[in-house]
Amino acid sequence: MNTIQLISDSFIENKCNFKQLIERLKEGFASTTIQVPMRHHHDYPNPPEDKDSTLLLMPAFNPGVDAGVKIVTVSPNNGKYNLPAIQGTYIYLDAHKGNIKAILDAKSLTTKRTASTSALASSFLSREDSSSLLMIGTGALAKNLIQAHASVRPITKVYVWGRTLEKAQAICDALSNATYSCTAITNIEDKISEVDIISCATLSPTPLVFGKWLKEGQHLDLVGAYKKDTREADDEAVLRSSVFLDTYQGGLKESGDILIPLNTGIITKEDIKADLFELCNGSKKGRTSETEITYFKSVGHALEDLVAASYFYNEFISNK
Structure with missing residues (x-):
């Protein structure tokens, strides 16, 4: 069984070459194969806070190559617990066989890809x-x-x-x-x-x-x-x-x-x-x-x- 790699924020921070990532994004936006459905947005009750929280699911597929989904939660009252309101994880998959290749912390992944875009x-x-x-x-x-x-x-x-x-x-x-x-x-x-x-x-x-x-x-x-x-x-x-x-x-x-x-x-x-x-x-x-x-x-x-x-x-x- 393939080992699931755990890729931390610190690795992403230290190993990002913006020129290379920007070039990859350019190739991705020029591609006709990557499929991106509308993201899923689900508000759900959070009784201890008497305020809804939110679950966001953001999938994308490059058929036969790779796929992934970012899972993000938004808990507006998290400041009082000294936690960020927005937390997330990215699950990176083999689109051919369906196995999980890696789990990445979403914070640095998101900042790097947003800045590069x-x-x-x-x-x-x-x-x-x-x-x-x-x-x-x-x-x-x-x-x-x-x-x-x-x-x-x-x-x-x-x-x-x-x-x-x-x-x-x-x-x-x-x-x-x-x-x-x-x-x-x-x-x-x-x-x-x-x-x-x-x-x-x-x-x-x-x-x-x-x-x-x-x-x-x-x-x-x-x-x-x-x-x-x-x-x-x-x-x-x-x-x-x-x-x-x-x-x-x-x-x-x-x-x-x-x-x-x-x-x-x-x-x-x-x-x-x-x-x-x-x-x-x-x-x-x-x-x-x-x-x-x-x-x-x-x-x-x-x-x-x-x-x-x-x-x-x-x-x-x-x-x-």
Whole structure:
């Protein structure tokens, strides 16, 4: 019987090569074989808390090759137990024989694949000479987004904004050995009109990025605001930009950054230029001019999890 490999967050953190993972994701989005059904969302009672919890199941299949499912629970009151509200595991399978090949901790898997997906989009949408980045947000994704973007563009200057200067400085301290400078800032408006790329990964319910601040040629990468009634960028930012999604399947249904302007008539579905499937298979183009402002909305997709699980599994086996 085949041994089930246990792949930890620490292995994923230490063995991630963003350039390689981004290339694998590009191949995955260009593929016509990977199948991804809609994710399962189940709310269930949690009597001890008198509040529902949620179970999310996110499957993907590459027939005859591999398959996987991410299992995530959301328990909103977990803070009082000193536990994260969101916890998860990824089960990676042999799609031919059905056996489990590996179990991966989902936290680092998700942050690495999410950051790499944003950088993949940037490779189509940001200017090739983009050298400066503003990171809005200081959560688990912030450091990864900076590193991933810097792997596809010649970044020399990074600015970080968070709810506290201390948290922003902590991100910069964690990147003190990077090839680019990293500076914590207290005001988004001070730098947002200067940088080439703006990456935003927050839980803010209301916009932090305003279109009046944007300049020609910028690329806007929106990763937070995963609920239908929350958003990170305002209507003017949408109107001034060419809009792209990771997938139509999720992007048109899950995030207020797209849903709110769609529902209010600010934009129509026809205004959305392309998703990553179309960019990666070459059927549609990304940036078309040096002055264009590009706007990418990521909500996540199970294809990304499967590709990342395959990448880290192969790294794990080769390092044994």
